[in-house]
Amino acid sequence: MQPGSPDHEWREDCGPRRVLELFSSKWTSMILHVLETRLGGCARTGVLQRSLPGISKKMLTQTLRDMEAARLIDRRVFGTVPPAVEYSLTPLGRRFVEPITLLYDWARTNADALDEMVGKSR
Amino acid sequence: MQPGSPDHEWREDCGPRRVLELFSSKWTSMILHVLETRLGGCARTGVLQRSLPGISKKMLTQTLRDMEAARLIDRRVFGTVPPAVEYSLTPLGRRFVEPITLLYDWARTNADALDEMVGKSR
DNA sequence: CTGTATCCGCCGCGATACTG
DNA sequence: CAGTATCGCGGCGGATACAG
Numbered sequence: 481m482q483p484g485s486p487d488h489e490w491r492e493d494c495g496p497r498r499v500l501e502l503f504s505s506k507w508t509s510m511i512l513h514v515l516e517t518r519l520g521g522c523a524r525t526g527v528l529q530r531s532l533p534g535i536s537k538k539m540l541t542q543t544l545r546d547m548e549a550a551r552l553i554d555r556r557v558f559g560t561v562p563p564a565v566e567y568s569l570t571p572l573g574r575r576f577v578e579p580i581t582l583l584y585d586w587a588r589t590n591a592d593a594l595d596e597m598v599g600k601s602r
Numbered sequence: 603m604q605p606g607s608p609d610h611e612w613r614e615d616c617g618p619r620r621v622l623e624l625f626s627s628k629w630t631s632m633i634l635h636v637l638e639t640r641l642g643g644c645a646r647t648g649v650l651q652r653s654l655p656g657i658s659k660k661m662l663t664q665t666l667r668d669m670e671a672a673r674l675i676d677r678r679v680f681g682t683v684p685p686a687v688e689y690s691l692t693p694l695g696r697r698f699v700e701p702i703t704l705l706y707d708w709a710r711t712n713a714d715a716l717d718e719m720v721g722k723s724r
Numbered sequence: 725c726t727g728t729a730t731c732c733g734c735c736g737c738g739a740t741a742c743t744g
Numbered sequence: 745c746a747g748t749a750t751c752g753c754g755g756c757g758g759a760t761a762c763a764g
Contacts, residue, residue: 484646484648484649485649485652486636486649486652486653487636487639487640487653488639488653489652489653489654489655490632490635490636490653490654490655491655492655492656495709495710495712495713495716496705496706496709496710497632498709498716498719499705499708499709499716500625500628500631500632500705501628503622503625503626504625504626504628506622506623506626509622510612510619510622513612514608514609514612517609517610518609524725524726525725525726525727526725526726527607527608530607530608530611531608531609531610531611531612532611532612533611533612533613533614534614536757536758536759537726537727538727538728538757538758538759539756539757539758541726541727541728542757550719551718551719557726560725561725561764562725562726562764563725563726563727563764564725564726565725565726565727572715572718572719575712575715576715578708579704579705579708579709582701582704582705582708583618583621583622583701583704583705584618586621586700586701586704587617587618587620587621587701588617588618590617590697591617593694593697593698594617594620594621596673596694597620597672597673597694646745646746647745647746647747648745648746658737658738658739659746659747660737660738660739660747660748661736661737661738663746663747663748664737679746683744683745684744684745684746685744685745685746685747686745686746687745687746687747
């Protein structure tokens, strides 16, 4: 190997990078995690909105549509009035929650390291 | 608890969400991971650029500056000509690589699930 | 309650050119 | 080789209004 060459590259189509890109759509992982923590693995729109302070209605809907297209979640509409809609994890979705849970647990047990970063503007 | 209320929320300042936001600056985690896989935990600018296909010089410099401010990496300049600059992980940076490694390993052992998502536009 | 449709400002990020 | 400065487009995402 030539001096200065990389040990290994992050090719643009490699798995790890695709996973990272999933996280870059900032709400996706949070939605997956909320669904996973609900008994039965499903939740209505309003619950999701309340579980994710700061998300706008538009972003919520849009992200849910994208996730549905990616087959990470299922959407079920009840013909009631007022209307009710329930979202649930697909088998694929359940797999993708795994690394999110890992990340979540890491963050909870490393609150101190996180606090150190708060001072980055000092 | 009232019906329909969230099991738990992702408050805007909670640890897990801050970690997620770290990943949202898409290059940060890759840079950390590249540094971690290098013997000695340090690399020069050119190596980083070659390890991250698709990154522009501007984004690389910018991200490195942000990471330095966040105390995730150290920057060391050699007064040689042509100039050489070496980046290395701080202790804090080494902690933050942990969850990235978890994610990376998960992705490598779940290539099949990732492939299923390729068909999301079908 | 859930969802759609516009309008629009902000800024992320690439392209390019230039310095030491 | 490493870094800075500037321009400019595209689109992310909020605000608002409306509908079933």
